[in-house]
Amino acid sequence: MDNLRKLDLNLLLTLDTLLKDPNVTRAARSLNLSQPTVSVQLAKLRKNFDDPLFLPGPRGMRPTARAELLRAPLGQALALLNKAVSAPGPFIPSESNHTWQVVAADYCETTVLLPLLRNLRREAPGTRVAVVENANSHIAQAGGKDKVDLFFHIVEESPPGMRCRMLFSERYVLVSRVGHPLLKSAPTLKQFLELDFVIISPDGAGFWGNTDRVLADMRLARKVVLSVPHFMFAVFTIASTDLVGMLPLRLVRDNPQLQYFVPPIDIPGFEMNMLWHEYLHREPSHKWLRDLIVQSLGEEEES
Secondary structure, three states: HHHHHHHOOOHHHHHHHHHOOOOOOHHHHHHHHOOOHHHHHHHHHHHOOOOOEEEEEEEEEHHHHHHHHHHHHHHHHHHHHHHHOOOOOOHHHOOOOEEEEEEEHHHHHHHHHHHHHHHHHHOOOOOOEEEOOHHHHHHHHHHHOOOOOOOOOOOHHHHOOEEEEEEEEEOOOEEEEEEOOOOOOOOOHHHHHOEEEEEEEEOOOOOOHHHHHHHHHHHOOOOEEEOOOOHHHHHHHHHHHHOOEEEEEHHHHHOOEEEEEEOOOOOOOEEEEEEEOOOOOOOOOHHHHHHHHHHHHHHHOOO
């Protein structure tokens, strides 16, 4: 590295040009410089390398043995440096073997990643996706990890300082199995409170959620008899028992085993967001993936 500090990159560009065509006049024209400037640069190169580099010959200048040794490695090094500082080329999905890592709960696996995969497998069949569980502890830990490409989460519980795009708004509905003996139609508040509920508690063993907070403000309480960490287990439980749940609409609306109703109380919904690190924001493959996710969700809504 000490040798590099003594050299101006422009001198190396001049040397590379002269090695390709050892003529100062033509080199100056190629470099868009004056002939005296190229002559001065050649003098500096000779001093730096302690070698004449080019000697007079019967047909103009000819490289010395030292200059010939520089020809191939210098050309390769400048080509690599030019590639490194050039703008990245377009991302070609069909040729990519990229592996993306995303942080997502099983809710987002169903509502975001499943629609994405249909298009991803068709347009970029050589790529892979690794999904990391979306527990809050994992979110906090993964927020500082460069290897995570995307997070799917609500903004309020997301790592700070990240880029964000809202994907959709979600609302909660009362869900039961088709043919539930107590739910032939939307229940009254009294009937709602008599049902047995399953609740999703990602952090473990919680029996209190948004619905319970709303009811508590009304000095009421429901019966929560089962707490589970995953949305899909709650769905399977509701489909095969008489337990009911307050679940996001997108998770259940196309399930033929389930029916859903507008609850008799107003439960706040949420916005699902896609988040990513700032350093990935302009990366072509990452931007393509983000756009494909938005496109896939739009197609899901239209179908």
